[in-house]
Amino acid sequence: MATTPQAVHDPQSGAPSELQEKARRHLWMHFTRMGGYDESHEIPLIVKGEGSYVYDDHGNRYMDGLSALFCVNAGHGRAELGEAAARQAKELGFYTNWSYAHPVAVELASRIAGLAPGDLNRVFFTSGGSEAVESAWKMARQYHKLTGSPGKYKIISRETAYHGTTFGALSITGITPLRTPFEPLVPGAYHAHNTNDYRWAEDRDTLWAADQIEHVIEFQDPDTVAAVILEPVQNSGGCFVPQDGYWQRVREICDRHNVLLIADEVICSWGRLGHWFGVERFGVVPDMITTAKGITSAYAPMGAVIVSDRVAEPFVHDTKMFTHGITFGGHPVSAAVAMANIDIFEREDLCGHVREKEPEFRGMLDKLKEDLPIVGDVRGAGYFHALELVKDKETKETFSDEESEELLRGFMSAELYKRGLICRADDRGDPVIQLSPPLIADTEEFELIDNVLRSVLTEAWERIVRH
Numbered sequence: 001m002a003t004t005p006q007a008v009h010d011p012q013s014g015a016p017s018e019l020q021e022k023a024r025r026h027l028w029m030h031f032t033r034m035g036g037y038d039e040s041h042e043i044p045l046i047v048k049g050e051g052s053y054v055y056d057d058h059g060n061r062y063m064d065g066l067s068a069l070f071c072v073n074a075g076h077g078r079a080e081l082g083e084a085a086a087r088q089a090k091e092l093g094f095y096t097n098w099s100y101a102h103p104v105a106v107e108l109a110s111r112i113a114g115l116a117p118g119d120l121n122r123v124f125f126t127s128g129g130s131e132a133v134e135s136a137w138k139m140a141r142q143y144h145k146l147t148g149s150p151g152k153y154k155i156i157s158r159e160t161a162y163h164g165t166t167f168g169a170l171s172i173t174g175i176t177p178l179r180t181p182f183e184p185l186v187p188g189a190y191h192a193h194n195t196n197d198y199r200w201a202e203d204r205d206t207l208w209a210a211d212q213i214e215h216v217i218e219f220q221d222p223d224t225v226a227a228v229i230l231e232p233v234q235n236s237g238g239c240f241v242p243q244d245g246y247w248q249r250v251r252e253i254c255d256r257h258n259v260l261l262i263a264d265e266v267i268c269s270w271g272r273l274g275h276w277f278g279v280e281r282f283g284v285v286p287d288m289i290t291t292a293k294g295i296t297s298a299y300a301p302m303g304a305v306i307v308s309d310r311v312a313e314p315f316v317h318d319t320k321m322f323t324h325g326i327t328f329g330g331h332p333v334s335a336a337v338a339m340a341n342i343d344i345f346e347r348e349d350l351c352g353h354v355r356e357k358e359p360e361f362r363g364m365l366d367k368l369k370e371d372l373p374i375v376g377d378v379r380g381a382g383y384f385h386a387l388e389l390v391k392d393k394e395t396k397e398t399f400s401d402e403e404s405e406e407l408l409r410g411f412m413s414a415e416l417y418k419r420g421l422i423c424r425a426d427d428r429g430d431p432v433i434q435l436s437p438p439l440i441a442d443t444e445e446f447e448l449i450d451n452v453l454r455s456v457l458t459e460a461w462e463r464i465v466r467h
Helices: 018-024 079-091 103-115 129-144 165-172 176-182 208-222 244-257 308-317 332-348 350-371 401-418 443-467
Strands: 046-050 053-056 059-064 121-128 154-158 189-192 224-228 260-265 288-291 303-308 375-383 385-388 424-426 432-435
Touching: 018 424, 046 176, 053 129, 053 208, 053 385, 059 154, 059 443, 079 332, 103 121, 103 224, 103 303, 121 308, 129 165, 129 224, 129 303, 129 308, 154 208, 165 189, 165 224, 189 208, 208 244, 224 244, 244 260, 303 350, 332 350, 350 385, 350 443, 385 443, 401 424, 401 443
Parallel strands: 154 189, 154 224, 224 260, 260 288
Antiparallel strands: 046 053, 053 059, 121 303, 288 303, 375 385, 385 432, 424 432
């Protein structure tokens, strides 16, 4: 089971560098098989970024087809974001938002509220995405206690969905191999079916997956369910898109059972789907939005929970408070970077660029499906797409665990990297290649992605599937 690309490759020449030795001895990388790196296998060291590209310590250039980790939305090398951070650090490097405020956090909260849909007017800052999800679940629980439904504490997400790694967020995450090493987890998190209709029976009702959420609510007892949390387009498993009317049906279900609806937009916000927030694409206003990553284009760590006036109201009167906080939530330097990042989005109309170029990007991927026997499905939205890999297009036969190991980590991850493309080869569901380029990517980048994928997937079919 892969969670990130395992880009193990042979060193280019000579003995390992001092930096390689230090990395192997001291750096513990995230979601990484550390045993894969020895004197014969380098750790990829990325030293520079410019636009849609990054460079390693050997001077090789790579198309960043994953925006680092779905987050460098405005592209690499934006000096003005560093300059904004420096200016803020000179004026006020840090002060807490625990009972105090500082101007840049106030201005950023106001600006986000102006961009968010509906009445989502309150912003609770965190340091990142897992903390935002964790905070949203706690907020939902306390909200129901304050509004006369103290038994509501459970949360429902979807199978194969990733929502983070802190204990609450991991409990919400629907990926079994990520959960089992840390069980028992936080009680109260349950999972419904996702929207992967590529593997549904042809006669299944299009809103079946939405109705399954109601089934879980009713099975668990609506008086115990606090919230439903969903990504607008589900990341893990390969960019599962919702069916037409899915979000509207889920909104109706949540309203009917007094359950809060949380849109987890840690990835899908800040232009990834061609809008400030992904739910805008599907015409629904949730009760909360969790966000991170692209809020600063990853130039500084930041996350947030954006909350409706209705949900905030019980917390803001008399002696009430949300009894939760994070030291670096709303950090002034991160907030200054986020403000400058939004300036770039507005000045260059990055959301509009994604909407304009999406048909070209998707068309390139659809042509790969048409031409290559190993590509069974293409799905996604905006600059957030996946190719599902199969052994047989007609039957949709997938790969065994052993075959996935050989296909993804034994060949494709390293080969894609060697040929100049960083993307994600993943099998948290069925094997997929995920693509999430910076929002500035254009025809040149699409052509590079096409050339690399076409050659590597063709070779993968010949070496692994055909033989």
